[in-house]
Amino acid sequence: MKSSLAGKIFVYFAIVIALTSSIIGVTLYQQSSKELDRQTEKLLTQIVDNAMHHTDLYLKNYERATLSALSSSSVKEFLDTNDKSFYSMFTLPSQIKEKVIQPIFINNPEISLMYLVGYNGSSVFDVNAPSLTVNDAVLSDSLDDLKEMTKDDGSLTIMDWSFTNGNLALARKISGRQTSKAFKGILGVELKIEELTTLWKGIKLGDTGYFYIVNDRGRIVYHPSSSKIGKQLEGELYTQLQDNANRFFIDKKSGRANFSRRSDYSGWTLVASLPVNELRKPILNIRQTTLITCAFALIVALILAYRFGQTIIRPIRRLENGMRQTEKGNWTQVPMTGDKDEMDRLIRSYNVMVARLADLVDQVYAAELKNQEHLLKRQVAEFQALQLQINPHFLYNTLETVICYAVVQDSNEIKDIVRSLSYMLRYSVRADLEEITVASELKHVLHFMTIMNYRFEREFELQVDIPPEYLLKTMVRLSLQPLVENAFKHAFPDGIEEHHYVRIGMTADNGDLFVTITDNGIGIPEERLKELEKRLLLERPPERSGGEEQGGIGLLNVHNRIRMVFGDRYGVTVRGAAGAGTTVTLHMPDKRPAHILQPALPADDGGKNGRPTRPLEASTG
Known part of the structure; x- marks a missing residue:
C-alpha cells in the first residue's frame, strides 16, 4: 500500500498534538492533584488545630475554677x-x-x-x-x-x-x-x-465528612452521631490513629481520609474524617475537564492539520502529474495555484526547467552525431590516462636500491637491476599495441621479479602454471605486473616467509581466457571485498585519490583497460577471505593475433652479467 505525503503530515501532526496534549494534561493533573492534596491537608490541619486549641482553653477554664476550692x-x-x-x-x-x-x-x-x-x-x-x-x-x-x-x-x-x-x-x-x-x-x-x-458543632466537613474526639483509651468523647458517644472506637481504626498520630492517613477499610491531632493537655485525639471519593472529587473534575479539553483541542488540531496538509499536497500532486507527463516525453507546463507563495515559486521554477530541458533535448539530438566522434576521442584519452596511472613508488624504491648498491659495492647485480628497469620502462611507455602475447607480459613480470628479488635480498620463485600453447594468446598490456606487485604489497605486509607463494595460472573455456594470480597471504576482509566488487561494477574508473588502498589503483586500472579493449563483459574479479589468501582473475577473450608467430622471449645473456635469466615454465615453488 502506497503511503501519501498528506497521510504522513496528518499522522505526524496527530502524534505531535496527542503527545503535547497528553504531557500537558498529565502534568496539569498531577500538579493539581498534589496541590489539592496539600491544600486539603492544610485545611484539615487548621480545622483540627483550632478545635484542639479551643477545647484545651475550655477545659483549662474548669481547672482554674477548681483552684478556688484549694x-x-x-x-x-x-x-x-x-x-x-x-x-x-x-x-x-x-x-x-x-x-x-x-x-x-x-x-x-x-x-x-x-x-x-x-x-x-x-x-x-x-x-x-x-x-x-x-x-x-x-x-x-x-x-x-x-x-x-x-x-x-x-x-x-x-x-x-x-x-x-x-x-x-x-x-x-x-x-x-x-x-x-x-x-x-x-x-x-x-x-x-x-x-x-457547641465548640465543635460549627465544624463543617462537606456533606459526609465529620469531626470526632477519642480519649487516650479509645473511647469516643464526641461524635456527630450521639449514639456513638461513650463507646469504644473500632480497634483497627484506633491502632491507625496511634500509628499515624498528627498525620494525614487513609483508612482503606472504610474508604475515608483522616487527619488526627493529639492534645498534650487533655490526652484527647481530635480527628477530621472525609470520604476519599469526596476528597478526590475536585481532582476527578479536573481530570475530566482536562480530558474533554484535550480531546476537543485534538479534534480541532486534526481538522486544521488536514486542511494544512491539503494546501501542500494539491500543488505537489499537480507537479507529480506534470512530471509523469514529462517522463513520457510530453513537456507539460503545470498551472499556477494563484496564491503567490512558495509552491507557486516552485511550480514556476519547474515550468522554467521543463522549457529549458525541451530546448536542451533538441540541441542534444542535433549534436548527437558530432558527439559520437568526441566520445571516441575521450575514451582513447581515458585509456591512455589509465595507462599513466602506474604507481611511481615502485620506480622510486628501485632507484633507491640502485643508488645503495652503486655506493656500497661494485657488483654486477646493479647491471641486472638497471637492465630490468630499462626494459620495464620501455615496455610501459609503448603505445603501439594494446593486445600483446602472454609471453611478452610474462617477460615483463620476469624483469619485475629480478628487481624485487634484489629488494627482498632473497630468491622468490613465482609459480607459473601456464601451458606452453597459451603463451601466444593475447591479453592487455601491463595487466599481470600490477597485480603481482599488489600481491607482494598487500598479501605479505609482515615480510615474506618460506611458505609464501604467488601463483600465475591460465585456463580457457568456451572461447574465454582466464588468468589467475593467487597468493597465500593475509587475505582480504569481507567488507573490503564487497567494496571492491562494487567499484569493479562501475562503468567508469573512479577518480584517483591521494592514497593507495588495498587492491586500489592497480586492480581498477587493469579492470577498466580490459573492459575498454575487449568490452564490458570482461574484466577483473576478486575472491578471498581474511586469513585465506586472495585470488584475482583476469577474464579476456581467447584469441591469438595473426601477425605474431612466436613469443618474444627475453634474450639470455648466458649469465655474463652475474645473474642467469629464468625460463618461463611452471614451478613447484
Whole structure:
C-alpha cells in the first residue's frame, strides 16, 4: 500500500498534538492533584488545630475554677478532720456548699455536679440540676477508682465515666495546702456534654465528612452521631490513629481520609474524617475537564492539520502529474495555484526547467552525431590516462636500491637491476599495441621479479602454471605486473616467509581466457571485498585519490583497460577471505593475433652479467 505525503503530515501532526496534549494534561493533573492534596491537608490541619486549641482553653477554664476550692479553709478543715461530730458531718459540708460550690455554679452554670471526697471517708457534693441523683455512699465507694484514674501530679484528669449520665467528668487530687503533694482527697466536677459540643458543632466537613474526639483509651468523647458517644472506637481504626498520630492517613477499610491531632493537655485525639471519593472529587473534575479539553483541542488540531496538509499536497500532486507527463516525453507546463507563495515559486521554477530541458533535448539530438566522434576521442584519452596511472613508488624504491648498491659495492647485480628497469620502462611507455602475447607480459613480470628479488635480498620463485600453447594468446598490456606487485604489497605486509607463494595460472573455456594470480597471504576482509566488487561494477574508473588502498589503483586500472579493449563483459574479479589468501582473475577473450608467430622471449645473456635469466615454465615453488 502506497503511503501519501498528506497521510504522513496528518499522522505526524496527530502524534505531535496527542503527545503535547497528553504531557500537558498529565502534568496539569498531577500538579493539581498534589496541590489539592496539600491544600486539603492544610485545611484539615487548621480545622483540627483550632478545635484542639479551643477545647484545651475550655477545659483549662474548669481547672482554674477548681483552684478556688484549694484555697478554702473549710475544704482544708474538711479534709483534715477524722471525727464524726455534728460539725464535721453537717456544718462543714454546708459551709463548703455555700462558700465554695455555689459560687462556682454561679460562674459556670454548665456544671451540673461538683463533689469532694476525702481520704478520711467523708464526702460532700452539690448538684446544679434537680433531676440529678447522687448520694454520699456512691461517692465514698468510688474513692479507690478515683484515686487510680486521677493524675498523681494533681492536674485535672478527664474521666472515662461520670456519676450522671451524659455528662463529662473532670477530677483532680487535692491536698491541705496548694503546693503540697500529700493528697487528702478528690475534687471533681461534671458538666453537660452539650455545652462542650457547641465548640465543635460549627465544624463543617462537606456533606459526609465529620469531626470526632477519642480519649487516650479509645473511647469516643464526641461524635456527630450521639449514639456513638461513650463507646469504644473500632480497634483497627484506633491502632491507625496511634500509628499515624498528627498525620494525614487513609483508612482503606472504610474508604475515608483522616487527619488526627493529639492534645498534650487533655490526652484527647481530635480527628477530621472525609470520604476519599469526596476528597478526590475536585481532582476527578479536573481530570475530566482536562480530558474533554484535550480531546476537543485534538479534534480541532486534526481538522486544521488536514486542511494544512491539503494546501501542500494539491500543488505537489499537480507537479507529480506534470512530471509523469514529462517522463513520457510530453513537456507539460503545470498551472499556477494563484496564491503567490512558495509552491507557486516552485511550480514556476519547474515550468522554467521543463522549457529549458525541451530546448536542451533538441540541441542534444542535433549534436548527437558530432558527439559520437568526441566520445571516441575521450575514451582513447581515458585509456591512455589509465595507462599513466602506474604507481611511481615502485620506480622510486628501485632507484633507491640502485643508488645503495652503486655506493656500497661494485657488483654486477646493479647491471641486472638497471637492465630490468630499462626494459620495464620501455615496455610501459609503448603505445603501439594494446593486445600483446602472454609471453611478452610474462617477460615483463620476469624483469619485475629480478628487481624485487634484489629488494627482498632473497630468491622468490613465482609459480607459473601456464601451458606452453597459451603463451601466444593475447591479453592487455601491463595487466599481470600490477597485480603481482599488489600481491607482494598487500598479501605479505609482515615480510615474506618460506611458505609464501604467488601463483600465475591460465585456463580457457568456451572461447574465454582466464588468468589467475593467487597468493597465500593475509587475505582480504569481507567488507573490503564487497567494496571492491562494487567499484569493479562501475562503468567508469573512479577518480584517483591521494592514497593507495588495498587492491586500489592497480586492480581498477587493469579492470577498466580490459573492459575498454575487449568490452564490458570482461574484466577483473576478486575472491578471498581474511586469513585465506586472495585470488584475482583476469577474464579476456581467447584469441591469438595473426601477425605474431612466436613469443618474444627475453634474450639470455648466458649469465655474463652475474645473474642467469629464468625460463618461463611452471614451478613447484
